[in-house]
Amino acid sequence: MSHKNHVRGLALAVLVLLFGVPGARAFQLGSRVTEEWIKTLERPERLKAQKVDEVIRRLGLKPGMVVADLGAGSGLFSRPMAKAVAPSGKVYAVDIQQGLLDYIDKRDKEEKIENITSVLGELDDPKIPGNDVELAFFNDVLHHIEHRDAYLKALAKYIGPTGKIALIEMDKNAPHGSHRNQPELLVSREQLDQWMSEAGFQPVKENNDLFPGTKLFIIYGRKSAKK
Numbered sequence: 001m002s003h004k005n006h007v008r009g010l011a012l013a014v015l016v017l018l019f020g021v022p023g024a025r026a027f028q029l030g031s032r033v034t035e036e037w038i039k040t041l042e043r044p045e046r047l048k049a050q051k052v053d054e055v056i057r058r059l060g061l062k063p064g065m066v067v068a069d070l071g072a073g074s075g076l077f078s079r080p081m082a083k084a085v086a087p088s089g090k091v092y093a094v095d096i097q098q099g100l101l102d103y104i105d106k107r108d109k110e111e112k113i114e115n116i117t118s119v120l121g122e123l124d125d126p127k128i129p130g131n132d133v134e135l136a137f138f139n140d141v142l143h144h145i146e147h148r149d150a151y152l153k154a155l156a157k158y159i160g161p162t163g164k165i166a167l168i169e170m171d172k173n174a175p176h177g178s179h180r181n182q183p184e185l186l187v188s189r190e191q192l193d194q195w196m197s198e199a200g201f202q203p204v205k206e207n208n209d210l211f212p213g214t215k216l217f218i219i220y221g222r223k224s225a226k227k
């Protein structure tokens, strides 16, 4: 290769590294391999900080409900949700990594949980097999999704007329949250409300007292739902 071509090749590689391949599909921000995710997600300090029991209580789940856990990871929330909606309700545990869904299926078998359906979603569409979701839930997930507005619009198709979206997410404007040095992973309350509004949802319940100074916990309902 001539020196000129070598320099051109290097320049192209740098551009691709910086800006990605032109026309390439969306990607996951802050991605990890399956084993690393499971280890990270189930660290005892993390489990304690997630306040799972209190979050589940505030979601107001009832037996018979249809719930979607978006970006379910290791199933930390899917399992208690499944118990709360049993015996007739069900949980769609959605993730884009098959390895994590395999782990959820394995835990379900070990713990005899029969009402979780694992769903392999796409980066911009959860691909839930139904349109009757009564509560869609995100914990610590939206910041990993590159096209947050498109994802929420796609999600709206699977939610029933009175269904809701509950979202726990780091607050860009909170003083003590994590990822302060990675602004691309932080979303503000204003951005969230805007994307939700474009997807047809508005805030109906605030739970921001649960994670003071770090995370937002908001429940959104359809703007079209009767009060």
Ligand SMILES: C[S@@+](CC[C@H](N)C(=O)[O-])C[C@H]1O[C@@H](n2cnc3c(N)ncnc32)[C@H](O)[C@@H]1O
Pocket: 028, 029, 037, 041, 070, 071, 072, 073, 074, 075, 076, 077, 094, 095, 096, 097, 100, 121, 122, 123, 124, 138, 139, 140, 141, 144, 145
């Ligand atoms: C920080 S983990 C949170 C897991 C779980 N919600 C919890 O709190 O333990 C983020 C998860 O989101 C998943 N994820 C990232 N992008 C996604 C997308 N576009 N659709 C669905 N899941 C996604 C990742 O694979 C990972 O399992």
